[in-house]
Amino acid sequence: MNDFILMADAGCDLSAEFQKKYDVKIIDGHLVLPGKGDVPSFMEWKDVTREDFYADLKKNPSDFATAPPNTAEYEKAFTAYVKDGKPIICITISSAMSGSLDFATTARKNILVQYPDAKIRLVDSMRYGPGFGLMVVHAAMLRSEGKSFEEVCDYLEQNKNRFHQAGWLDDLSFVAKKGRLTHPKAFFGTLAGIKPIGEFDSGGMTTVLGKAKGAKAAYAVLLKYIEATIENPEDQVIFIAQSCRYPQAEVYKKMIEDKFHPKAVYINDVYPFCGINVGPGLMAAYYVGKPISDDLSTERALIEQFISEGK
Structure with a gap:
């Protein structure tokens, strides 16, 4: 039934x-x-x-x-x-x-x-x-x-806990002020050229795992992160969210399509109900992958490794 x-x-x-x-x-x-x-x-x-x-x-x-x-x-x-x-x-x-x-x-x-x-x-x-x-x-x-x-x-x-987020938010002030971000003081505000990379945590919020310098470096880190955490990408429908970051989302979409060949990749708006608490500047992919660790230690180590490799 x-x-x-x-x-x-x-x-x-x-x-x-x-x-x-x-x-x-x-x-x-x-x-x-x-x-x-x-x-x-x-x-x-x-x-x-x-x-x-x-x-x-x-x-x-x-x-x-x-x-x-x-x-x-x-x-x-x-x-x-x-x-x-x-x-x-x-x-x-x-x-x-x-x-x-x-x-x-x-x-x-x-x-x-x-x-x-x-x-x-x-x-x-x-x-x-x-x-x-x-x-x-x-x-x-x-x-x-x-x-x-x-x-x-x-x-x-x-x-x-297999539904991942892999992306950045240019301005963390909205999510920090609204209580949607863990450890907000460490990453509060906007830093020119810095892309804070976040992932869903076990508490149902987002935790920033690291900061890449510039969009080019951030894309490279994110693609490596997806590769390390996604499962059966060729069978997946992937969403890319954006709040006034459509050009960046289009670039990210093509990179994901070229590298992982999923069934489909859709760019989604962040509408006002979530957008009021997220603010402008979100650009992130969502997909199904390996279970996210309870303390995000596995995911944080991956992000730190990939950021270090790009330096």
């Missing part, structure tokens, strides 16, 4: 095109935007361009804020399907970054009072943005292959 609903909150950064392609139901979060107040999150650039949004965010970051779907919104989204007997897998943005999972958990408990036979599984992605989105896409691909509700849930729980 693979007739179940896949849901995710807006932290997955899946565009409207990907939502339709993979049949994923998105539960909107909330944005506080200058002059507009509280508005639903969006994953298409209709009323504002990507460039204008990030330019305004950089000028006045304190005027922007986000909030996850609340309990009532989760209840409404769940009820639309459980009333018809549809099982639901709902994947949320990392619980280290948001209360989304807590609201979904309360909503599930409330739903079970009215619908005691409802089948709802909640999965903490321990990821955010396109890394989270890639996990959702994998769940959808498994469903299309005929995997059962339980098999998909088990895969997500057992493999979430």
